[in-house]
Amino acid sequence: MTPVTVTGTTQEAGAPFGAAPPAGDSSAAIVTRGLTKRFRGGQVAVDALDLTVPRGSVYGFLGPNGSGKTTTIRMLLGLITPTAGTYDVLGLPPARALPRVGALVEGPAFYPYLSGEANLMRFDAADPSARRATARRRIADALDRVGLSAAAGKRYRNYSLGMRQRLAIAAALLGPRELLILDEPTNGLDPQGTREVRALVKEIAADGTTVFVSSHLLAEIEQMCTHAAIMRSGRLVVQGTIGSLSAGRVPLIRVETPDVAEAARVLGELGLSGVQAGAGELTAELGGQRPEMINAALVGQEVAVRGLAVVRPSLEDVFVGLTGEGFDVDG
Amino acid sequence: MSTAETRTQAGAGAAAAGQLRRMPGLVPVTETLRTVERRAPEPLTRDADEDAGEGTGGFTGGDAAGGLRIGAFWRLLGSELALTFRRPRNMALLAVLGVVPVILGIGLRLASSTAGDGEMGGVVQNLAGNSLMLTFLSFSFLVLLLMPVAVSVVAGDAIAGEAGGGTLRYLLAAPAGRGRLLAVKYLNAVVFGYAVTAVVAVTALLTGLALFPGGSVTLLSGTTITVGEGLLRILLAVGYVGAAMAALAAVALALSTFTEVAIGAIAGTLVLLVVCQVVRAVPALAPVTPYLLPTRFTDFDGVLRDPVDYAALRDGLLSFAAYIALFGSIAWARFSGKDITS
Numbered sequence: 001m002t003p004v005t006v007t008g009t010t011q012e013a014g015a016p017f018g019a020a021p022p023a024g025d026s027s028a029a030i031v032t033r034g035l036t037k038r039f040r041g042g043q044v045a046v047d048a049l050d051l052t053v054p055r056g057s058v059y060g061f062l063g064p065n066g067s068g069k070t071t072t073i074r075m076l077l078g079l080i081t082p083t084a085g086t087y088d089v090l091g092l093p094p095a096r097a098l099p100r101v102g103a104l105v106e107g108p109a110f111y112p113y114l115s116g117e118a119n120l121m122r123f124d125a126a127d128p129s130a131r132r133a134t135a136r137r138r139i140a141d142a143l144d145r146v147g148l149s150a151a152a153g154k155r156y157r158n159y160s161l162g163m164r165q166r167l168a169i170a171a172a173l174l175g176p177r178e179l180l181i182l183d184e185p186t187n188g189l190d191p192q193g194t195r196e197v198r199a200l201v202k203e204i205a206a207d208g209t210t211v212f213v214s215s216h217l218l219a220e221i222e223q224m225c226t227h228a229a230i231m232r233s234g235r236l237v238v239q240g241t242i243g244s245l246s247a248g249r250v251p252l253i254r255v256e257t258p259d260v261a262e263a264a265r266v267l268g269e270l271g272l273s274g275v276q277a278g279a280g281e282l283t284a285e286l287g288g289q290r291p292e293m294i295n296a297a298l299v300g301q302e303v304a305v306r307g308l309a310v311v312r313p314s315l316e317d318v319f320v321g322l323t324g325e326g327f328d329v330d331g
Numbered sequence: 332m333s334t335a336e337t338r339t340q341a342g343a344g345a346a347a348a349g350q351l352r353r354m355p356g357l358v359p360v361t362e363t364l365r366t367v368e369r370r371a372p373e374p375l376t377r378d379a380d381e382d383a384g385e386g387t388g389g390f391t392g393g394d395a396a397g398g399l400r401i402g403a404f405w406r407l408l409g410s411e412l413a414l415t416f417r418r419p420r421n422m423a424l425l426a427v428l429g430v431v432p433v434i435l436g437i438g439l440r441l442a443s444s445t446a447g448d449g450e451m452g453g454v455v456q457n458l459a460g461n462s463l464m465l466t467f468l469s470f471s472f473l474v475l476l477l478m479p480v481a482v483s484v485v486a487g488d489a490i491a492g493e494a495g496g497g498t499l500r501y502l503l504a505a506p507a508g509r510g511r512l513l514a515v516k517y518l519n520a521v522v523f524g525y526a527v528t529a530v531v532a533v534t535a536l537l538t539g540l541a542l543f544p545g546g547s548v549t550l551l552s553g554t555t556i557t558v559g560e561g562l563l564r565i566l567l568a569v570g571y572v573g574a575a576m577a578a579l580a581a582v583a584l585a586l587s588t589f590t591e592v593a594i595g596a597i598a599g600t601l602v603l604l605v606v607c608q609v610v611r612a613v614p615a616l617a618p619v620t621p622y623l624l625p626t627r628f629t630d631f632d633g634v635l636r637d638p639v640d641y642a643a644l645r646d647g648l649l650s651f652a653a654y655i656a657l658f659g660s661i662a663w664a665r666f667s668g669k670d671i672t673s
């Protein structure tokens with residue numbers, strides 16, 4: 001399967017990405033060329049991956065469990081060596097780029113016998129470009145940002161799962177970051193925590209930081225990203241702006257009514273194609289029509305409209321359309 | 332985090348007055364998707380809200396001055412030492428090693444007051460009035476097993492423990508740097524090895540002074556030296572035994588890079604140690620014994636000769652250096668290219 005790169009014509013494509021990138025950096029935050037990882041034992045976890053993550057984007061890295069997202073992120077962070085291919089992060093060699101990159105990889109990991117604050121101090125000490133003199137303030141800011149200030153002195157062992165995830169995000173925010181790599185940041189969070197992470201990602205992105213966020217939840221990515229790439233069994237299926245990804249798929253209108261036959265007739269008269277009648281509801285391709293006019297026409301013909309909705313194509317539809325497969329676990 | 336107050340970077344100088352912004356908990360979908368107002372990423376004025384005179388601010392740029400890199404190395408080492416010396420498990424090990432010389436001293440004291448001249452007579456006689464002798468006795472009692480256990484626990488845990496806990500990936504992503512991290516881990520283990528040695532020496536010395544008061548020290552060769560010279564020789568022994576522990580730490584560290592299970596690296600080191608002892612006990616394998624690490628451990632008693640047997644000490648130190656070079660290289664070869672999948 002050849003990866004499709006969609007260059008969008010939608011509004012996000014025109015957004016001022018990387019208008020003034022820092023000196024020496026390319027305009028992309030991440031570029032990979034033919035990136036491949038074959039694990040000992042022969043498993044190809046990532047297969048000839050070509051990604052381009054524009055600066056300033058919130059880039060969703062989507063794929064079912066086991067599709068190679070974490071493996072890709074580990075390569076970007078220099079944790080594992082690619083079998084083949086090259087990559088660029090912020091246009092710098094990895095050792096120089098990493099201080100500008102905040103990362104969350106495969107869930108939080110901290111020292112259970114240290115407090116949240118002491119844990120952050122530990123990881124700050126590991127960064128050679130971070131200064132001790134400002135560490136306390138930066139740690140306090142990071143904890144504040146994720147809403148953990150009150151639990152700063154509590155041992156990590158006693159943190160709830162949500163608090164652990166927040167601490168991991170705080171660790172990624174210890175310095176001024178140009179790129180944030182978040183591997184399934186909402187894993188294990190309740191719906192409230194998920195919303196909070198989404199809001200935080202949006203806020204960080206609004207400050208100009210590029211966010212590369214992986215997820216196996218399509219809906220989540222649709223809600224917070226400007227761009228997305230979809231992985232399947234280690235291969236890139238498609239990448240582009242969110243708008244362009246679903247551009248090829250048409251929105252549908254769904255009408256709930258007891259008068260299905262009559263409604264179908266009206267929709268047909270309006271020139272809608274693809275009318276499909278079901279039990280108590282019917283759908284049709286919206287085309288260029290305005291939903292309110294359709295509603296008025298239905299009501300004018302005395303069709304009892306109980307519900308009317310525009311169904312926009314989801315990334316899941318895109319995925320299924322491209323692969324012909326469901327979005328399940330990869331081997 | 333939705334309700335957290337967040338500071339916006341308000342540019343240089345205006346920092347303290349950074350505005351407070353509140354994030355909404357629930358972000359409407361449409362907003363997240365399309366209408367986020369973006370500004371182009373600007374060259375980061377790193378920690379713009381630092382004091383104006385401070386130059387580089389909280390972070391140093393990619394081309395940081397060498398001085399700062401060295402400072403960062405000591406900072407990481409400091410963090411490592413703090414972690415090691417605050418960890419209850421390690422403190423318990425040090426406490427046990429501190430108690431053994433006390434027990435040994437009390438036992439010998441009781442033996443000397445009851446036994447008179449039994450089998451223990453020799454040792455006890457040697458000790459009575461020889462307050463410094465308890466230190467050497469404690470070393471020979473502990474250097475072959477208990478002290479190596481303590482050092483193996485810290486050095487074997489060094490990489491494997493971080494890998495097992497998952498913290499290794501975050502240290503390396505920080506980025507700690509593989510060479511830097513390995514060097515810090517090793518130095519930390521060496522410091523711990525010397526701490527172990529010093530704890531034994533100091534408690535043994537204090538116990539000896541309390542239980543066996545006496546002026547001069549009689550050496551193995553029968554000659555007598557002053558307390559001042561005796562203390563000097565203890566210092567020499569501490570230096571030697573510490574170096575022995577450093578050599579052992581290199582072995583444990585190398586094993587630590589091969590596993591994600593700390594206990595495996597620790598047990599592996601101790602098994603190697605025991606195997607060495609067994610080999611040493613087999614006469615047929617005598618040609619091998621000079622090359623085994625534990626053979627050199629007890630050679631600290633060179634300081635009890637008159638004059639000090641510097642040749643034996645030098646040979647021991649050379650073989651420790653060889654072990655450190657060999658196992659340090661193994662550790663580096665393994666760790667520098669290792670895939671961190673934990």
Ligand SMILES: Nc1ncnc2c1ncn2[C@@H]1O[C@H](COP(=O)(O)OP(=O)(O)O)[C@@H](O)[C@H]1O
Pocket residue numbers: 039040041043044045063064065066067068069070071072330331672
């Ligand atoms: N250390 C490893 N050794 C062998 N195979 C691995 C290893 N880590 C991951 N894999 C395999 O690589 C594939 C991709 O895994 P991963 O990158 O973790 O997927 P994701 O993060 O998308 O869920 C999976 O099939 C997984 O079984």
Ligand SMILES: [Mg+2]
Pocket residue numbers: 066069070071106183184
């Ligand atoms: Mg994963």
